[in-house]
Structures are given as C-alpha cells and as structure tokens.
Amino acid sequence: MTEQTAILPADKGRSLWADAWARLKANRAAVISGIYLMIMAFACIVGPFFTPHDYTTIYQDYNRVPPSLSAYPKPNQLDLAVKDAVKRARLDLAKWEEKDDKIITSVTSGKPIDERVTRYLDRSDVLENTLVTDKSADGLSLTMTSDVEKKYFYFGTDNSGRDVLTRVLMAGRVSLSIGLLAGLVAVVIGVLYGATAGFAGGKTDEVMMRIVDILYALPFIFFVIMLVVFFGRNFILMFLAVGAVMWLDMARIVRGQALSIKRQEYVQAAEALGVTRWGILIRHIVPNLLGPVIIYMTLLVPQVIILESFLSYLGLGVQEPMSSWGVMISQGAKNMPSANWLIIIPALFLTSTLFALNFIGDGLRDALDPKDR
C-alpha cells in the first residue's frame, strides 16, 4: 500500500492590507454602503450638469410645486399663468383654449394693442414661441398662439421656485466636500499632535495632553461659534475651523497608539539593529498607526457633516445661493405643513449618507482590528 500525499502549493502570505481588504469585502453592509456612497458622490458631482435646471434659476410660476414624474405645467397652473401674463400686459382676457398642444389666447383692450405684448406671454415660465395669429381691424383685440413650455421637477421646487433635485445635488457637493476636507484637516492636526506627544513622551507629552484636556472641557458649541464668527462666513475658512476643533479625539487615539507601539519588541529590535529613527517611523510606526487613523476618519466624516449641517441650520454655515443639506433641512422645517418634500428629500439624502459612512466605518473597524482575527 502506497501512501500518497498531495503536495499543495504553499498558501501565498497575505499582507495586513490584503487581509483587511478581504475581510471588508466579506462585509455586505460595508460593501453596499461603499457602492451607495460612490453613486451618491458621482451623482452630486456630475448630476447638476445633467439636470434640466440650474440651481439658482427661479421659476416664478412654479413656487413650491410638489415632486412629480409627469411634466409641468398642470392644467390649473396653465390657467393661472395665462391669466397672470395677460394681467401683466394690462390687457383683458377674452378667452384661452388649448388645441393641438398649442395655447390660443384672445385678448381685448380699450386701446389699440401693440403686437409686442407677445413677450409678456413668453416671459412666463409656462409659455414660449408666442405668435400673433389674428388681429382685429381696429386693433382692439388680438389672438395669439403659444407653445407650452414643458418642465420636469422630479423633486418639486422650493419656496422661490428653484428645482429641488438640482439643489439637493449641489448641496451634496458642499456637504460631502466639507465632510472630507474638514475631516482631513482634523486628522492631519490630530495625527501630528498625537504622534509628537506620544513619541516625545515625558514633560512635553504631559503639557500637550493637558492642553487637550482643557480644550475638551470648553463647551464645544461655544468654541465652534467663536471660530465661525472669527473667520467670518468664508466657505473655506469655515471648514478649516470645523476641522480645527474636531482633532482632539484623533490626537488622544494616536498618542495612545504611539506610546504603546514605541515600547513594542519589534521597535526595540529595529533600534538594536541600528535602523534610523526615520526608518523605524516609516517601516514600523506609520503602518501600525494607519489602521486606527483610517477607522477614526471614516467615523469623523459623518460627525463633520452633522456639525456643518448644524451650523448651517443655525444660519452660520453656507450662505445663499449655495446650499448644503443642513441649510435645506432648516428651510424645509420652516415650510413643513404645506411642503413636506422640502424637508423629507434633503433629510433622506443626509441620513442615508450618514448611515452609509457609519456602516463603512464599522466594517473597517472589524476588518482592521487585530484583536478580532
């Protein structure tokens, strides 16, 4: 009897990152959230170029129209708009009717009518290409035909008659970029500060961490408001300020990590082998710090987005005509009973993004946590 042992090819070793990536891919919630976030970011960046309206365009005939998949104007709006346009032209409406997708308007006046009144009809958001088809001999009555201008507002319009779809995407650009940038600022400050304190140790560490403790004890909102007031309502400076107050946790985490890594045997071994300080930093310390930093950053981004929305909610954040999800929610809250889509739509965008970011953060924590292996 011969015994045969199959010689399996040796398993290829997996690096920390390849392993973490495999674990992350196995986490369904994190993967779906990642895809969702990518779609959201893509929609916010590219979307406003393809929506039929500009985010600042005001349609005076479409104030607060509800979301609808079918085209505007609805019949009653057509009626209102025609009457309104004729009134603006200081004419009397005899009758108007719709025929073969054309609007035929007959008007009369006490004085002879100038044919240029067609522009009053064109100026409305509902009618276009108005032509004079018939004019009475005395010039006191006029018949005009115009095309109906079809418009789509899938998410409705806001108080001033601006397209909510375009605005919510533009607001997404602001909210997401503030989240990322301010998050990055906080991470950079926190990592530098925490790593310095951790590596320096001794008195330096003690003084630096005392400062962090004191900043912790300051009422957070007060601190943020003072910074915002100080920097004015400048868009860039504002999120630098937001980032500048959110680095405290990061600094604490990094300091703790740095302190413990510094005392690990492999660092001592590297020191004994004569590896330079810089070499130790790059080869051993940075890769070991990276895990917690990445995890904390994914959890920091939603916090920053919430803080930005909160500031915007108070009127301290992004200013008109720009918008952020926080601004839109606060405006929506003021119009709630009659126009609930103005709050529900931005609230959905904001919370779904926050959910996705949280799931990714949790997934990364599970993937990178060495204790869980």
Add this chain to the structure above:
Amino acid sequence: MLRYVLRRLLTAIPTMFVIVTISFFLMRVAPGGPFNQEKGLNPVIKANLERVFHLDQPLWRQYLYYLQNLLKGDFGPSYNLPDFTVADLFASGLPVSIQIGSMALGLALIVGIALGIWAALHQNQGTDYAVVALATAGSTIPTFVIAPLFQLAFALSLKWFPVGGWGDGAWVNKVGPILTLMLPQLAIVSRLMRGSMIEALHAHHIRTARALGLSEFSVVLKHALRGALLPIISYAGPAAAALLTGSVIVETIFQIPGIGRYFVEAALNRDYTLVMGTVVVVAIFTVLFNFIVDLLYAAVDPRVRYD
C-alpha cells in the same frame, strides 16, 4: 473618602479658572461688540453704555473685574436683554432645561439599559438585531432632522401634540422635546450596555455563579449587571452635564424657554456676560457630574477605592 472629596473639589478650581480665562479672551478676540449691532446708535449713548458696563477699560481690568464679581456669585447684567441680569435668565431657564434634560436622560438610561441587557441575552437573534438597528438609527440621524420630522408626523399630521411652545409646562408640550433628546442617548446607552453585558457574561465570576446553580435572574441582574454598568456610568456623566444645560436645537425647534438657546444667541450678539454665564454653568455641571461619576464608580466597583 472625605479627603478625596475635598481634593477633587480643590482640583476643580484651577480647571474652572482656566476655562473662564480662555473663554473670556477667546470671545473678546472675536470682532464686534454687544452694542455694535444697533445701527445708528448715537456715539455718545454708545460710549455711555460702554462706560456703564466697564467696556471702555483695558481688557485685563475688565477680566479682573469679571472674576471678582464671579467670585461673589454675580454673573452681571445681560447686555442685549437689558431688563434682566444673567442670574435672572438662568433662574427662569435652567429649571426648564434641567426638567427636560433629566427626563430624557432618565428614560434613555432605563430603557437603554433594559434593551441592552435584552439584546445581550439574545445575541445574534432577531431581537438583538432589532436593538442594534435602533441604536444605529438613533445615533446616526441628527437631532435637527428628528425634531422637525417628529413635528411633521405627530404634531401637524396626527395632531397628538402641539408643534412647539412650553404651555406652562403641560406634559403634552414636553413629549416632543423629551423624545427627540432621548433618542440619540437611548441609542448610545443600549449599544454600550449590549457590548459591556456580552463581555460581562463571559467573565469568570459569572461562570462560577452559573456553576453554583444560581438562577438566571440572579446571575444577570445581580452579578453581571454590576460590572457591566461601569461604561454606562462613565458615559452618563458628561451626557448629563450636556443634557441638563439644554440643547440649542431642541429648544429652538420646540420653542422651549430653557438656557440652551442662549449659547448661540448670546455668542452671536456678543452678549459677553450671558456667554460667560452659560460657559460657567456648563463647566460647573461638567465638573460636578464627573465628580458624581467617580463616586458612583467607587460604589459600584469594589476594586475602586478612594483614600
């Protein structure tokens, strides 16, 4: 024990001092002043106002003056609400904020601890997932989204509660603010409790208790709960300080006359004394509750001794 209490109270003094000092100068560095808003204010009147409130003096003297008054327990007058002193405003606002905040925190603790224990005992079952989902939702959705949606659903559509206002403290007016304040806390407490309870149930002394044949009730609620409560206690301290001093968002949205709204209002109006007053009150609450947390720690965990 008494020595520990005294030492803690003594170390609180420099902390408070540093907070007051930083806030004082931070606020003064910001441009603008309390009497700059009113357009066309007569320069003579403005100068008079500034003299009355000592704002024409050098900053260091104003600072010493403020500290001196503060030590006497005098928060000073409010600049923008001239008929009131800061102490008056707190006397009427603080009870409201404390009432709403303590109800919210109390409910969050009771319900959150119960949910957390329940989830930990049914780990990886349907009920557990339901609690985890609730915790995720509660800690993800910001208050300024929950509050208006609550108004939309329960006040405007169903008409169960008034949209806002205090109504002299009628309970229907309190439901919305308490619930919106409670939900994020409930989420965090139940999540913390679930985690620490799962850990506590794996401890050696619990295995021993089980081996001794103690009832499940006694194992969970008498032996495991005690250790599992520690993270909740350390969370509840700062949370209590934050909740009892009022929430800007909740008080603004539900129009409640608490002190939370002064934070933003006063800072924007450069109502220096009122801002400083809120900072001091929040700092006192923070120090106080951190102290209570430490005492509770000693009471719950016999390994902790303060001598």
